[in-house]
Amino acid sequence: xxxxxxxxxxxxxxxxxxxxxxxxxxxxxxxxxxxxxxxxxxxxxxxxxxxxxxxxxxxxxxxxxxxxxxxxxxxxxxxxxxxxxxxxxxxxxxxxxxxxxxxxxxxxxxxxxxxxxxxxxxxxxxxxxxxxxxxxxxxxxxxxxxxxxxxxxxxxxxxxxxxxxxxxxxxxxxxxxxxxxxxxxxxxxxxxxxxxxxxxxxxxxxxxxxxxxxxxxxxxxxxxxxxxxxxxxxxxxxxxxxxxxxxxxxxxxxxxxxxxxxxxxxxxxxxxxxxxxxxxxxxxxxxxxxxxxxxxxxxxxxxxxxxxxxxxxxxxxxxxxxxxxxxxxxxxxxxxxxxxxxxxxxxxxxxxxxxxxxxxxxxxxxxxxxxxxxxxxxxxxxxxxxxxxxxxxxxxxxxxxxxxx
Amino acid sequence: xxxxxxxxxxxxxxxxxxxxxxxxxxxxxxxxxxxxxxxxxxxxxxxxxxxxxxxxxxxxxxxxxxxxxxxxxxxxxxxxxxx
Numbered sequence: 001x002x003x004x005x006x007x008x009x010x011x012x013x014x015x016x017x018x019x020x021x022x023x024x025x026x027x028x029x030x031x032x033x034x035x036x037x038x039x040x041x042x043x044x045x046x047x048x049x050x051x052x053x054x055x056x057x058x059x060x061x062x063x064x065x066x067x068x069x070x071x072x073x074x075x076x077x078x079x080x081x082x083x084x085x086x087x088x089x090x091x092x093x094x095x096x097x098x099x100x101x102x103x104x105x106x107x108x109x110x111x112x113x114x115x116x117x118x119x120x121x122x123x124x125x126x127x128x129x130x131x132x133x134x135x136x137x138x139x140x141x142x143x144x145x146x147x148x149x150x151x152x153x154x155x156x157x158x159x160x161x162x163x164x165x166x167x168x169x170x171x172x173x174x175x176x177x178x179x180x181x182x183x184x185x186x187x188x189x190x191x192x193x194x195x196x197x198x199x200x201x202x203x204x205x206x207x208x209x210x211x212x213x214x215x216x217x218x219x220x221x222x223x224x225x226x227x228x229x230x231x232x233x234x235x236x237x238x239x240x241x242x243x244x245x246x247x248x249x250x251x252x253x254x255x256x257x258x259x260x261x262x263x264x265x266x267x268x269x270x271x272x273x274x275x276x277x278x279x280x281x282x283x284x285x286x287x288x289x290x291x292x293x294x295x296x297x298x299x300x301x302x303x304x305x306x307x308x309x310x311x312x313x314x315x316x317x318x319x320x321x322x323x324x325x326x327x328x329x330x331x332x333x334x335x336x337x338x339x340x341x342x343x344x345x346x347x348x349x350x351x352x353x354x355x356x357x358x359x360x361x362x363x364x365x366x367x368x369x370x371x372x373x374x375x376x377x378x379x380x381x382x383x384x385x386x387x388x389x390x391x392x393x394x395x396x397x398x399x400x401x402x403x404x405x
Numbered sequence: 406x407x408x409x410x411x412x413x414x415x416x417x418x419x420x421x422x423x424x425x426x427x428x429x430x431x432x433x434x435x436x437x438x439x440x441x442x443x444x445x446x447x448x449x450x451x452x453x454x455x456x457x458x459x460x461x462x463x464x465x466x467x468x469x470x471x472x473x474x475x476x477x478x479x480x481x482x483x484x485x486x487x488x
Contacts, residue, residue: 100460134440224463231444304452306445368441379419 009068012049016072019048020079028080031200032347035193037082042161046116050076050087052094054236059098059106060114067298070243074294077244078251081351082200085358086119088240089157092233093120093166096177100220100229105179109164121162122233123153123180123206131364133168133175134226138208140169140176145215147171147178149186149208159204160191166219167208168230174223177230178213186211197350235309238316238359239301242294245319245355248348249287252323252330255345256280259334270333279329287326290319310372317365323352409454409475416449417471428472433465443468450474456481 005013027041045051054069055061064072077084094113097105112118129136138151149169156165165180165187180187190205220229257280260270270276293315300308327349331338338345356362410428417423421437432438438446446468447458456478467477 102460220460221463227440227443228447228460228463231440235444304448306449306452309441309445309448375420 005068005071009064012053012062012064013068013071013075016048016050017075019044019050020075024076024079024083028083028200029341029344029347031080031082033341035195035199037086037161037200037202039161041083042086042116042119045076045083045087051090051116052110052114054091055094055098055110055114059110061094061110065298066239066301067295070239070294070298073240073243074247074250074291077240077247079247080200081244081248081355082198082202084240084244084247085157085198085201086161088237088244089122090116090120091240092122092237093164095236096166096219096229096233097179099232100177100224101179102216104216105219109179118163119158119161121156121158121165121206122237123156123159123165123167124230124234125153125155127152127154127205131361133230136168136170136175138167138169140171140178142171142215143212146212147215147218149178149180149211149213151208153206153208155192156204156206157198157201159189159206160202165206166229166233168225171222171225175226175230176222177219177225177228179217179219180208180211180213184211184213195354197347197352197354199350234359235312238312239294239297241355241359242290242297242312242316242319245316245323245352246287246291246294248323248352248355249283249290249319249326252326252345252348253280253283253287255343255348256283256330256333259337259343276333279333283326283329286318286322290315290322293318310368313360313365313368313372316360317362317369320352320355320362323348324356327352409478410471412453413471413474416446416453423471426471429470431469432471433469446474450478454478454482 023041023044027038031037049062050072052060053062053064053072055063057063073084073088076087090113094110097109097113101109109118113120124133124136126137138149138153140147140149149167151169153165153167163182165182167178167180168175169178170176182189186209188207188209190207192203192205195203219225257271260276260280263270265273271280297308297311297315300311327345330345331349334343334345337343340346414423417426417432420442426432426435450456451458462477462481467473
C-alpha cells in the first residue's frame with residue numbers, strides 16, 4: 001500500500017532504520033539490563049533527528065507528517081521501547097508547546113527541544129491518579145504574579161533526565177498545565193527502578209514542594225490544561241505507542257521466523273511444525289492489521305480529521321493487544337530460551353505488557369471505542385431514516401400525474 | 406453565518422440529538438460534552454472552517470452554543486480576511 005511519502009521523508013526513515021538496527025539495537029539489551037539509557041545514545045538519536053521531528057522546520061524540527069512520524073516510531077520501537085517512550089514524551093511536550101504555548105514559550109523552548117538540547121517530560125500521573133487524569137491532586141496557587149506548586153507526580157517517563165516538565169495541576173479547582181524547569185527550587189526527582197518493562201525509560205517520581213514558577217510558565221489557559229494541553233499531548237503519545245506496538249510485533253515475528261528456521265525438534269525445523277505455523281500466521285496477520293490501523297490514523301491526523309481522536313484509541317487498543325499476543329507467542333516458540341536474557345523476546349513481552357497500560361489503558365480505550373460505536377450506529381440510523389423519508393417523498397411526487405405540479 | 410450553523414449542527418448530530426438543541430442552548434450545561442468531544446470539536450472547527458484556534462480562543466463562551474461557535478468562526482474569518 002502506498003501512502004505517498006516524499007523522498008525526503010523516506011530518507012529520514014531510512015536513516016533512522018539504519019541507526020536503530022545498528023547503534024540502538026546494540027544499546028537496547030544493555031539499557032534494559034542496567035535500567036539506564038545512555039546519554040551518548042540519546043545524543044546520537046538527537047543527531048539522527050529522532051527528537052522533535054514533528055515540529056515544523058521554522059522551529060528546528062523536521063516538519064514530517066504524521067505517517068512518517070509513525071513509521072519512525074515503529075523503527076525505534078522495533079528495537080527499543082524505552083528509547084521510543086523517551087522520544088514520545090519529549091515530543092508530547094514539544095507538540096503541546098507548539099499548539100498551546102505562548103509565542104515567548106515557543107521561541108524559548110522549541111528550538112532547544114527540536115535538537116534535544118533540553119529534554120521534556122510529561123508529568124500527569126500521580127500516586128493516586130492514573131486513568132482519571134482530570135482528578136489530579138497536585139495544586140497550583142496564585143501568589144503575587146507567580147504560581148506555587150505542591151504535589152507529587154509518579155511514573156514519569158524521562159523524569160530522571162528531563163530538563164523541563166509539562167505538569168498538570170489543579171488551579172482554582174480546574175486542571176491547568178504548567179511548564180516547570182527541573183532546576184527550580186522545590187523540585188526533587190527520585191528514580192523508579194525494577195519496573196516490569198521499558199526499564200530504561202528513566203522513569204521517576206517528581207516532587208514539587210512550594211515550587212514557585214512565574215506566571216509566564218502557565219501553558220495555555222487556566223482550566224484548560226486537560227482539554228487542550230493534556231489531550232493534545234496524549235493523542236500524540238497514544239499514536240506513538242500504537243506504532244511502537246507494531247514495532248514490537250514486527251520484532252517478535254522476525255525473531256520467530258529466524259529462530260524456527262534454525263532450530264530443529266523431532267527431526268525437523270520448528271517452522272515445519274503446523275502448530276508453530278499457526279502462531280506465526282496469527283502474528284503476521286495481526287501485525288498487518290495493526291499497521292494498517294496506524295496508517296489510517298496517520299492519514300486522518302495529516303488531514304486534520306477529528307475522527308483521528310477515537311481512531312487512535314482503536315489503533316492503540318488493537319496494536320497493543322497484537323504486540324502482547326505476539327510477544328507471548330514469541331516466548332512460547334522460543335521455549336526455555338525465550339525466558340532467558342540472551343534472547344530479546346522476553347524483553348518484548350515485558351515491554352508489550354506496559355504498552356497495554358500506558359497512554360490509555362485497554363479498559364479506557366474500550367469505553368471510548370464502544371461509545372464511538374454507539375454514536376456511529378445512531379448516526380447511521382438517522383441517516384437511513386432521512387434517506388427513507390427522501391425516497392418516500394420522491395416516490396410520492398413520482399406518483400403525481402405529469403404536468404399537475 | 407447560517408451556513409456555519411448548519412454545519413455545526415450537523416457535526417454535533419454525530420454525537421447527540423442536536424436537532425432538538427436551540428442555537429442558544431448551552432451544550433455544556435445540557436451535559437452533552439466530555440473532554441474528548443471538546444477536543445474533537447476544536448479540531449473539527451479548525452479543519453472545517455480553515456481557522457486556527459488559539460490559546461485566547463479557548464473560552465467556554467466560544468464553544469458552549471451553536472451560535473457562539475458560529476460567532477467565533479465569523480470573528481476568526483473576519484480577522485483573517487482583514488489581516
